[in-house]
Every structure is written in C-alpha cells, then in structure tokens.
Amino acid sequence: MAMRKFTKWYQSGAPWVWLSAGAVSICLLMVFGILLLIVMRGMGYFWPGELVQLTYRDGAQETVLVGEFQEHEQVPAAQLRAAGIELPAEQKTVQRHLFKVGNRDVLGQDFRWLLDTHITAKHYPAELVVLERREWGNFYGYLKAIKRDGNVVAEGEAAYRELSGRLDGALKLHGEIRTIEKQQIGAINYSLERLRLDRRVLELEGEDTPEALAELEQERLALEERYKTLQTSLVTLYQESKHDGVVMQDANGQEKEILLSQVVRVYQPNAMSVIDKCRHYLTKVWEFVTDEPREANTEGGIFPAIFGTVVMVMIMTVFVTPLGVIAAVYLREYARQGALTRTVRIAVNNLAGVPSIVYGVFGLGFFVYFLGGSIDQLFFPEALPAPTFGTPGLLWSSLTLALLTLPVVIVATEEGLSRIPRSVREGSLALGATKAETLWRIVLPMASPALMTGLILAVARAAGEVAPLMLVGVVKLAPALPLDMNAPYLHLDRKLMHLGFHVFDVGFQSPNVEAARPLVYATALLLVVVIVVLNLLAIYIRNRLREKYRTLEG
C-alpha cells in the first residue's frame, strides 16, 4: 500500500522538485551557518570569560590551575587508553577541554588540554584577577600587594581599589612615551633621512658646495639637539614608569612582581556584574578597532589594518572612477556599435573573471619593477640603491586593485547608461544642448546611481581581496601609517597593513595560532560586516534605480 503510494508520488516528479528545494536549503544553511559561525566566534572574543581555579590529577600528581575554558570536545575513550591513560572501563567517550592557563612567562605555553575525568575540583573565586600585559599575554592569579619602589603601598582587599588609580597613571605615562617615541622622534628621524637624501641630491648634481653642505649640517645638528632633549625626557619618563609594580600570586602560590608599565588592563571577571561585563565588552571592542597591535598582531587592536585598508580603497576609487566612467561612456555613447565594440565589451567583461593573482603578478612586474624602477631612476636617484617606488607599496596596491575592479565599474556604469530612455537624451538634444552638454548634464547624473553601485561593488571586492596585495604591497606589520603629520602627509610609497592579509597572516603564520585564533575571528567578522553592508547597499541602490526608471519609461 505504502509502496504504491510512493510509486505514484514518485511518478509525479515531486521527489525531484523536493530534491532541488533541498539544494536551496543546503545553500541557505551554508551561507547563514558560516555567517553565524563568524559572528559567534568573533563576538565572543571580547566577552570576559569566567576564571576557574581547578585541581587536576595527572597520575599521582595533583596540580592547581587557573584559567579559562576555551573549547570542549568529545574524545573516544579507546584512543586515550591507547595513549596510556587510565579511564573507568564503562566510559565510552571523555570530554576534553582546551584550557587557557595564560602566564606564558611562567608556564611556557598558553594552553593545555585537560580531561574532564581528571578534574577533581572547580572553584570560581571572585578575587581572581586578569592582568592584560603588553608582553607575554594575560596573567591569571591573585593580587597580593601594590609596591612603589619596592615598598608595599597596599595589600589584600585595598590593593585592588588602589590599583585602578595607579594604573591610570601608568597608562598616561605610557601614552606620553608613545607620543614622544612614535610621533616626535619619528618626525625627527624622518627629517634626518630627508636631510641625508638632500645631501645626496647635491652630490649627484655636483652642487655640493661647502656653503650648501654647511647649511645642511647645521640643520642636522639642530635636529640632533632636539633629539637629545627628547631622549632625556624619555629617560625620565621611563624611570618614572618603573616605580609602580604589583605582586601577583599564581595558582601554585608562587609570587611574581609585575611592573604596572607592562599592564594594559586589570579586571576581576568573576566579580563582575552583567553590566560591568557589557562595559568591559564595549571597551574591548573600542580597543580592538582603535588600538595598535601587540605581540606580533595576536593581541591588541587592528587599527593600522583598518586604516590601511580604507586608505588603499580610497586611493583605488580615485583611480578607478574616472577610468571606468570614461571607458563606459566611450563604449556606450561614442564608439560605433560594431563587431569591434562587442569584442571589447566581451573582453572587459571577461577581465572580471581573470584570477586576481594574475593582476598581482602583473602589478608586481609592470607597476613595481618596471614603472616603479623607472620612477626611482628618474626622480629618486638619491635614495638608490634603496628603492622608493621600485618596491611594493600603497600606490601600486591601489593601482593594481583599480585595474582589478575596473571591469566591475565599467559594466555597472554601462548598464546604467543603457537604461536611460532615449527620449530623455533626445529631449535634451532637441532643446539645443550639444552632445557633451547632454552627457554631462543629463545622462551622467541619471546614470550616477548605477555608477555608485559599481563603485560600491568595486570597493567591496577590493576590501576583501588579498592574493594580489601579497605581491604588491601588503606587510604583516607596517612601521608607520601611510598618512601622518610629516610632509607630504600621504606616503604613497609606504607598505600597508590590510584586514584580509591580517586574517591570513595571524591565522596561518603566527607562532601562537591557538592564542591568536579568537582575534582572527573578530577581524574576519569586521571584514564580513563591512563587505556585506556594502553589498546590501549596492543591491538597495540598484533596486531603487530600477524602480525609478520604470516610472520614467511609463
């Protein structure tokens, strides 16, 4: 009976319809599954996890550990027994935890795998403290005392209250030191390098008269003088920052003194209320977006990467917009619509499908080595053999990506131009406007939303593209931002950091992948959000545009 029903149902062709519906469901699940995975992992990174103090028995030995649970997995008991671990006979699987123990300077590694069966006790003491440090990662333990120049200032309960004020002071000092080191001394070094190059220019042009050289020397001396004063103030600041320290006790009762200048943040996650945690979460997000990276990019913020991506994409837009618009206008409005134009159009269309790495190779060969090398020969002979533009950098990255996204802009703009009704153009021409005036005043403004769509798609593509950038200008850690206070302010020859490359580099080439992974998820989330928002915007504009022309035609 059931069989006959099934055969009948089968003959109606319904199973195939359902199967194809299943394909859609699977696709949708994959898209939203991936987005969800990134969102969950990326957002979780900033939430202060609970600190656990647990007793772990490994054979006869018992150790006390403090840290956070990171991941859990089920392991077949047989596999563990094969590795020589004793387990109760009836047990089939064992839960295994990835446990972050921190204290890398003391314990050597951040993470340990723990078997659930070996954990004998768990506590969540409210006094447990997390110290976020500039080096060596987090320190987990108990705050014992605060010292100033070796003398105890506060102890026990009072210490934590005392700490926040002193930490603010230490952070302020650190900020001052950073300002001097990065900005002021950085500016002096930059000027010194310029002076060296000026001198080299004089030598090359044979104008190195004693007067000219003396003038340069005088400038150099003035700069060195300023450098020395800064250096002395730096030394005092450094000394000042070494006064305050905290005494921490780790899980094994060992005490360790840590200078406050090494500390970024202190908190007691177990004592925090939900509101505290939210506040903490927001400050962490803020730090992530605005701060500089620490510990080989695995901690701190990703501001230089965001900044690099934005600057690169903006310069790319400057290149790609006029080129794309002119090409599209030419193809649609001026070129004779014959076989040749059609061929060109197909060629342009296909360029969008050419692998991005091919553009990277072209950019490296043509822009960096050929163009850049020639520019260096002509305009920057003083810096040779050190290359100025003959090395991967911001300008070449932007140009390469402009080339890569050019087809996107051309295709979108052309589509926009083709949607403008003939009657509008003819109306303008009939009123006496020239073709150029019609184009400039009527056609282009009407096509501008299409152009915008193309540009947004181009920007979204460029922001996520990594492969070509690896060849033409991206580095894991750029010493300086491409935009700063030293003339000429925008340094097109500098290398840049990029969000996508940050994901690749930290996720795959960092020595401590386990510790860096949450940060990579957060970076990935940021990138995905930016790109999805840009795409949704493009789709929205496109849809509105279609509506608009539909009314025009009607």
Add this chain to the structure above:
Amino acid sequence: MARLLVGAGGISVVVAILLIFLYFLYVVLPLFKPANAQAVASYTLPGADAGRTLHLAMEEQTEIAVRFTADGKAVFFHLSDGQVISEETLPLPKGVEITAFSAIDLHHEAVAYGFSDGTALVVRHSYQVTFPDDKRVITPRLEYPLGTRPIVVDDNRAALKKLAVQSGDDETTLAAATADGRLLLVNLAREESFNDEDEAGLERTVALMAEEAGDVRYLLLDQERIKVYAIDAQNELSFYDVRDKQAPELLHRIFLVEKGKEITAVQFLTGDISLLVGDSSGAVVQWFPVRDERGNHNLTRIRSFKTFRAPITALAIERGRKGFYAADRSGHVGIFNTTGERTLLKARVASEAIRQLVVAPRANAMLAEDKEGQLHFWHVHNEHPEVSWSSLWGKVWYESYEKPAYVWQSTSASNDFEPKLSLVPISFGTIKAAFYAMLVAMPLSILGAIYTAYFMSTRMRQVVKPSIEIMAALPTVILGFLAGLWLAPFLEKNLPGIFTLLFLLPPGIVLVAFLWSQLPGKVRHAIPDGWEAVLLIPAVLLISWGALAASPGIEQVFFGGNMRTWLTNEMGIDFDQRNALVVGLAMGFAVIPNIFSIAEDAIFGVPKHLSNGSLALGATPWQTMWRVVLLTASPGIFSAIMIGLGRAVGETMIVLMATGNTPVIDFSIFQGLRTLSANIAVEMPESEVNSTHYRVLFLAALVLFLFTFIVNTIAELVRQHLRKKYSSL
C-alpha cells in the same frame, strides 16, 4: 572636444587591457629564446714560446685569462687583445718532466701537474680586484695551497700518467694512474694540531685502487670525493666508491660507447654528479649514477645530444647551472642544457679543429683555441637555458632521481642545484582542486537554480537570490581561514559522519518529502507551494545533526575507533589534514553563487509560454522543467558552469590556506595539492627579478590568464547567443 577626450580615454582603457596581455608575453618570451653569441676578438696564442696549452681559464669579469702550458708555465693575458700581462714559471723540481695534468674544479680555480717522479703540484690562480682612482684593476697571481714542494703521490716513484685532485675543507684527495698501470688514491688530511701553519701537519694515507688498471685515458674524481671514474683505451669505465679513503671499492664497469666509436672528451657537469662523454661520432652523452631497487648505484645513460658530425674535441661546463659547451673537429661550438634537453646554439667559432674550450664563470663568454694556435674570444647571451617545452610539461630525468619524473622544486640552498620547473604537478593540483570544487558546487547550485527560478514563490525568491549572491562577495581569505582552521580539523574528527551525511542527505530529503505528502491536506496546505525549501531547512539540520552525532559510533564500529588511522593502516591511503576534500567543500562554497546566479537567470529567462504550453498538454511540472525549460536554458547553464570553473581554477587564498601546498601528483581526496595560483602567491615574492624562476612564474600566471579568459569568452558568447534566441522565441 569632449568627443576627442572621451575617445582618447576610452581607447586608452582598452589599450591598458591589451597591455596586460602584452606585458606577460614580454616577460615570458625570453624564456624560449635561443642563445646568441658574437665573436669579440681573435688573436694568436699569447706567449706562444711558453709551450702548448694544457688548460685555459677566465676570471669573473672576463678581462683576464690564463693559459697553463705543457712546459710548466702560466701565461696571463688580456682577453680583449691577447696581450700578455705576465708569464710565470711554476717551481718544478729539478730533473722531472711533466707527465700528467688535471684541472681541479672550476670553483677553486686550481690545476694540478703530475711529474715523472711520482709527485704532483697544485697551483691556484686568483685575482685581486682593486679600485685605485675609481677604476677597476685586476691583478692576477698564482698560489700554492698545498705548498710549493710537490706532494709525493706514488711511493714507488713511478711517473704519473693521469691525475685527478679535489680539495675539501680540511682534506685533499688525489687519484692517479701511474705509468706502470697502477691506480692510486692518496688522501691528505690536515692534522688537528695547534700550530696549523706547520707544513708537516698533513696526514697522508695511500690506497691502491687497482693493480692493473690498463691504459687509463681519463681519470675523474668528484668534488665530494666519493667516486672515481677511470676510463681506459677500450672505452670501458670503472666506477670506484672512494668514500672510505683507505679502502676504495670497485662498484662496476661499463662500456660507454659502442664498438667502432671512440671517446674523445670527458667532463663532469656542474655538481660533479653527471658525466658528459663526447665521442668520435659527434655525440655528447650524459650519464649519472642511478639507484636501483637493491640500493646499488649504477652509472646510467640518461640522454644524448647529437648535433655534430665531426668528433667532439673539447667539452666545457657552465658554472652554477647544468649547461655545457661542446666543440668539434670542424671548429663548431654548441651550447647545450641537460635539464631542458636543449641545443641552444651551434656556431662555427674557428675554421680549424678546436683543441681547448672554456666558459666564463658567469657563462657570458667563451674562449676557444684551435689547432693552429689561434684564440677566439666570444660573448654569449644565454639567459634561460634550462626552460624548454619538455622541461616544463614533460617528464625529466633529474640528477640523483631513480626515474624521469614531473617535479616542481624551484629553489634550494645549494649552488649546484638543478631547478626542477615542471608545471605538471601544479597544473594537476589546479585541475584536482577545481574538479572537487565543481563536484560539490555543480549539483547544489544547478538544482538550487532550477528550484529558485521555477518552483519557488516570488516572495521567497526575492530573499533567497540576494542571500546566495552575497556568498560571492564573501572574501575568499575568510573562507580559506575557516576551511583551514575550522573545517579541516572538523572534517578530520567527523570523517565518518561527513560521508554518512553525503549519502544520507538525498534519500533523507526524499523521505521527508514523501512523509509530508502523506500528511492530511489541512497541514499540507498551511505551507503554500514554493516554500518547500523553508520546510526542508529543519529536516536538513536534523539529518546533519544525526549523521554527525552518529559519527563516533560509526567510527567505533567500522573503523576501529579512528577512521584516519584506519585509512592509513588498512587502506594504505595517506591522509593530510588539509586535503582535497576541504578544498572541494570550501571552494565549492565559493563557486556556488557564481554558477547559481547565472544559471538561475538563464532558467528564469526561458519564455513562460513554452512552459505553459507544456503544462497545458498535461506534463507534470518536473517533466516540463526537465524536457522543456532545462533544454532551452542548457546553453546558459553551460556558460554558468564555465564561469564557475574559471573561478575555481584561479582561486588563490582558499587553496593557499586549506591545503598543505605540496606539489604532488595524486588524485586522492585525502591528499593535499598545490595549484598554479597558490604557487605564484607563495614563490613570487621571493623570486629574483627577471630570473628564470620569475619568468616561469609569469608563465604560470599567463597560463591562468589565458585559460580563464578563453573559458569566460566561450561562456559569454554562449550567453549572448542564448539571449538572442530567447528574444526571437
């Protein structure tokens, strides 16, 4: 005016696109250019009265050359005009005659003389470069690394007939054939004494390799000092293993040329692994030791170069790469490369037979001496000899390999490294990755497109289509990151579950659908037609969860607790964590939206009256779909697949992060791979500009470029054709 401006701008953009292609050609083409050479100078033998030339050598800047003579003299002269700079007489002991001579190796720039009293002398020529008044001045001089007093080779003091010398860091080894037919091996090791300036601090061991070696014509010792080749007048080579300097061992004997031919020149190729043998028929044959199954090294004939008709008279090798020059009796010189199996040039350098031939250290010049004592100095341009069609796409028998193979290994620490630039393994990897990606993407995206375009309700379609298209915008670096760090370990842990899921999902969906169709109409009609996909989401989730939850159990029952070890131990399948399965899934995911979007447009664009007609005639919706709509839209679907393929072939970040990037040829789904694009991304930043490696990487990029361009053009033409057809329907 505006017309001009726009026209110029438009054309320049078009030109820019052309430029990409032309620039690639500009970089790649030099790879396939033959060598060229021009005569620079020709002059009579400098210092002709110093005796017959035994050996010629040039220094690195090709300004000065040296001639070692049979009278024990060294004549330094300017290469440009043959003017003698200095003529030095070597400190020969009194009353001896020069009976043997050997050029040691090209890196230490040394030669050795053997004498009639069983002794030998090692001489090095070196050049000091100074810059007085900013002008380069090169001063030649002779040095005696083992002292000016000849070393005793034969304790019996018989005359040395043939000699071969090599020096290591602290050791010098000499092989010698004496006039009375013995073959000796002498080793001089610097003793570990504190006063190492002491000349007597050399520990000397002597071993007899053969008592009766016959008439030895050629004697060679390699730079690692582990093997000696002795070739006798019958053209038979004896291969000695001399790793143990006190107990050399004869490994085997082999005839190098057939009867009737004669060996006329023998030379090691750079690296001293391969032996080049020139014979009287004008052929040069490359031999090197190949390990057989029993682990024995047998000298094997690898390949031959037959360009000349006259007997080979001299062989000279390039430094740092596997190329050589051969000269013949009619005065021709040929330039060859062994890896690329290329004859790069054949030129008549002299009108007489050539007696001596040498290549400059940078392989940019050669010097030949003919029978009449005339020297010929030529400049040579030979940039990329090792690349040829056969070395890029064919199997090549590389040195020290057991058989010809496809290998990509572009760099190594060693100087004498033979670059292995076969594009086959990485092209194979590209195809493999694309194949598995298409295997995942094609069914999902095409079925999905069919449903979305034809069966789905309009309201849902408005949401579904953009959502899937947003997939295309996801940066591939993120997909690669998830594939490498999340999916790969996940798959490894849940391998049985994943395979169960693959087999369970289609029947599971059908089963759920059938059960649904049996439900009372009231329930069924709660969800209108065209919303099946939503209904299936919980079903798919449930099936996936079930399969994954059952994974450990399945593993326990069928695979002894661990499928990975089971695969390796029971099936002999190697398992990489980052394998083709991971790439297939991740890249399949990346390709789905591309195929989906175009295929969906094609199906949606099929005129409605066609399907309505079919339905009116009583066909079921699926029959209409399959027989009418799909048939009409098939060119569009084809073009969608082509575009998807183009993307899968060129994708870089996903394969870079989700595979181990090992260039192996193995179609197993559990093995890693390396693709053209990932190879470029990995190696391009480190390759030297305009080097062979750099140009070969450009060639790889050009291959990618052309492949995707052609595939996309076909797809585009098909699509335009389809559009025309629809509008006529």
